Amino acid sequence: MTHTTTIHPRYQETDQMGIIHHSVYPIWYEIGRVEFCDVLGLPFHKIEEKGLRLAILSVHSQFIKSAHFGEVYQLKTNITELSKVRMKFTYDIYNSNHELIHQGYTEVAWLNSALRPVNLQKLYPDIYAIFDSSLSKIR
Amino acid sequence: MTHTTTIHPRYQETDQMGIIHHSVYPIWYEIGRVEFCDVLGLPFHKIEEKGLRLAILSVHSQFIKSAHFGEVYQLKTNITELSKVRMKFTYDIYNSNHELIHQGYTEVAWLNSALRPVNLQKLYPDIYAIFDSSLSKIR
Amino acid sequence: MTHTTTIHPRYQETDQMGIIHHSVYPIWYEIGRVEFCDVLGLPFHKIEEKGLRLAILSVHSQFIKSAHFGEVYQLKTNITELSKVRMKFTYDIYNSNHELIHQGYTEVAWLNSALRPVNLQKLYPDIYAIFDSSLSKIR
Amino acid sequence: MTHTTTIHPRYQETDQMGIIHHSVYPIWYEIGRVEFCDVLGLPFHKIEEKGLRLAILSVHSQFIKSAHFGEVYQLKTNITELSKVRMKFTYDIYNSNHELIHQGYTEVAWLNSALRPVNLQKLYPDIYAIFDSSLSKIR
Numbered sequence: 001m002t003h004t005t006t007i008h009p010r011y012q013e014t015d016q017m018g019i020i021h022h023s024v025y026p027i028w029y030e031i032g033r034v035e036f037c038d039v040l041g042l043p044f045h046k047i048e049e050k051g052l053r054l055a056i057l058s059v060h061s062q063f064i065k066s067a068h069f070g071e072v073y074q075l076k077t078n079i080t081e082l083s084k085v086r087m088k089f090t091y092d093i094y095n096s097n098h099e100l101i102h103q104g105y106t107e108v109a110w111l112n113s114a115l116r117p118v119n120l121q122k123l124y125p126d127i128y129a130i131f132d133s134s135l136s137k138i139r
Numbered sequence: 140m141t142h143t144t145t146i147h148p149r150y151q152e153t154d155q156m157g158i159i160h161h162s163v164y165p166i167w168y169e170i171g172r173v174e175f176c177d178v179l180g181l182p183f184h185k186i187e188e189k190g191l192r193l194a195i196l197s198v199h200s201q202f203i204k205s206a207h208f209g210e211v212y213q214l215k216t217n218i219t220e221l222s223k224v225r226m227k228f229t230y231d232i233y234n235s236n237h238e239l240i241h242q243g244y245t246e247v248a249w250l251n252s253a254l255r256p257v258n259l260q261k262l263y264p265d266i267y268a269i270f271d272s273s274l275s276k277i278r
Numbered sequence: 279m280t281h282t283t284t285i286h287p288r289y290q291e292t293d294q295m296g297i298i299h300h301s302v303y304p305i306w307y308e309i310g311r312v313e314f315c316d317v318l319g320l321p322f323h324k325i326e327e328k329g330l331r332l333a334i335l336s337v338h339s340q341f342i343k344s345a346h347f348g349e350v351y352q353l354k355t356n357i358t359e360l361s362k363v364r365m366k367f368t369y370d371i372y373n374s375n376h377e378l379i380h381q382g383y384t385e386v387a388w389l390n391s392a393l394r395p396v397n398l399q400k401l402y403p404d405i406y407a408i409f410d411s412s413l414s415k416i417r
Numbered sequence: 418m419t420h421t422t423t424i425h426p427r428y429q430e431t432d433q434m435g436i437i438h439h440s441v442y443p444i445w446y447e448i449g450r451v452e453f454c455d456v457l458g459l460p461f462h463k464i465e466e467k468g469l470r471l472a473i474l475s476v477h478s479q480f481i482k483s484a485h486f487g488e489v490y491q492l493k494t495n496i497t498e499l500s501k502v503r504m505k506f507t508y509d510i511y512n513s514n515h516e517l518i519h520q521g522y523t524e525v526a527w528l529n530s531a532l533r534p535v536n537l538q539k540l541y542p543d544i545y546a547i548f549d550s551s552l553s554k555i556r
Contacts, residue, residue: 017532059476162301254297
């Protein structure tokens with residue numbers, strides 16, 4: 001499954017180079033992840049109510065072209081790796097000319113509310129199955 | 140008591156007008172409040188460990204001159220009102236020419252960890268007394 | 279005219295009290311302003327291309343109830359004052375139970391690209407007329 | 418050369434997991450870079466006045482332990498790669514127990530004010546020489 005989010009950059013997200021500041025992209029990734037989980041019927045705040053937390057292990061960003069206020073972007077989110085304890089989300093951002101301007105990914109691990117790692121497949125096999133069915137083979 | 144914080148604006152805090160974005164100032168106020176409490180021997184995270192939370196009731200900002208990356212500013216924080224349940228912090232920001240470029244204030248209330256209002260004077264008379272002794276008469 | 283923006287708080291906008299951090303609201307106001315101008319046929323980036331800049335003179339926020347990740351809010355933006363050189367935008371935020379949780383306003387002035395004040399009515403009478411026709415009498 | 422920055426996390430940088438949100442680290446990296454350049458006698462805003470811009474090509478973050486409000490961290494910044502057109506900054510963050518909690522790096526390229534790539538060694542051999550003399554061999 002690929003989820004597409006339309007991004008309207010905020011004026012506050014610009015910097016004095018006149019572009020979207022690079023620290024904003026991980027925030028956009030998070031919007032993509034959250035919406036991806038919504039579409040799967042697993043809203044983040046419901047996941048947190050079950051006592052699960054999503055820990056970020058790593059974030060990677062490649063900047064191809066800069067983004068600007070007043071433009072509209074498409075953020076494409078996929079899950080490209082899944083194991084009992086970890087997942088990898090990947091992100092591709094396109095401008096209105098369908099040019100790829102940015103790529104990123106985050107590796108995440110599942111924790112309990114005490115922030116200890118958990119085996120998602122064991123603890124919540126139903127949730128694991130849903131993520132497994134959404135897995136993309138694209139990367 | 141007046142507490143002075145030296146502010147070095149972050150590049151990320153600029154916007155495409157080439158100035159510090161107006162939404163940054165409440166974050167600077169918070170730095171002022173946190174340091175003010177540190178100086179009083181009441182670090183925020185210790186206050187939170189006691190089960191107290193600081194709720195923001197209002198924030199007010201007046202912009203006189205814009206602030207810029209590469210400049211250095213002095214943020215002066217005072218407590219100008221105190222009651223059993225509320226406090227008012229005021230902020231004055233000066234540039235390196237000692238010109239006042241910004242004024243603001245926040246009104247805050249004390250809550251317990253369930254986010255219910257509490258009477259600070261009753262619950263923690265020692266903390267109340269410390270804030271009372273730091274009260275400025277300047278505004 | 280009243281413009282309504284649907285706000286889905288970002289996880290990144292939460293703080294360790296479990297609520298949306300108070301510094302986020304001026305960013306939401308800006309989204310309301312930007313969309314308001316879009317609806318009027320005056321997109322912000324087009325306004326900036328004409329050499330105009332919008333300077334923030336003041337921001338005022340009243341917090342009634344806290345906002346949370348996972349909830350959806352309606353932000354209602356109005357222009358409630360207009361003169362040759364200044365405008366006042368007001369904001370009301372409602373939760374999904376139609377309860378007012380927040381009110382704010384910003385006073386803004388029009389500048390040229392050298393960040394000097396301009397008389398909008400004189401310089402761009404057409405833009406002034408559009409804002410004038412959108413003026414709300416509600417506050 | 419290694420430059421060390423003391424980081425006092427801001428309350429606003431926390432999220433509802435009670436940790437510093439992962440999107441904050443690239444902002445801390447930027448503080449490290451800016452101070453690194455200050456120490457070299459090349460303040461960023463002076464570099465920008467010469468018509469140079471620093472473009473971010475990539476950002477990479479590895480999260481080992483989470484960071485918290487109320488704690489103090491040491492951010493160690495190094496330049497670990499340098500060519501005529503690019504540089505690599507690396508970052509190591511330690512907690513007050515001298516444990517490494519985070520590692521990151523950014524790859525940057527030099528641009529002119531029209532945001533076109535430039536050969537720094539050719540255009541500003543003096544600036545290039547200063548960066549070259551600060552190069553670390555550690556990674």
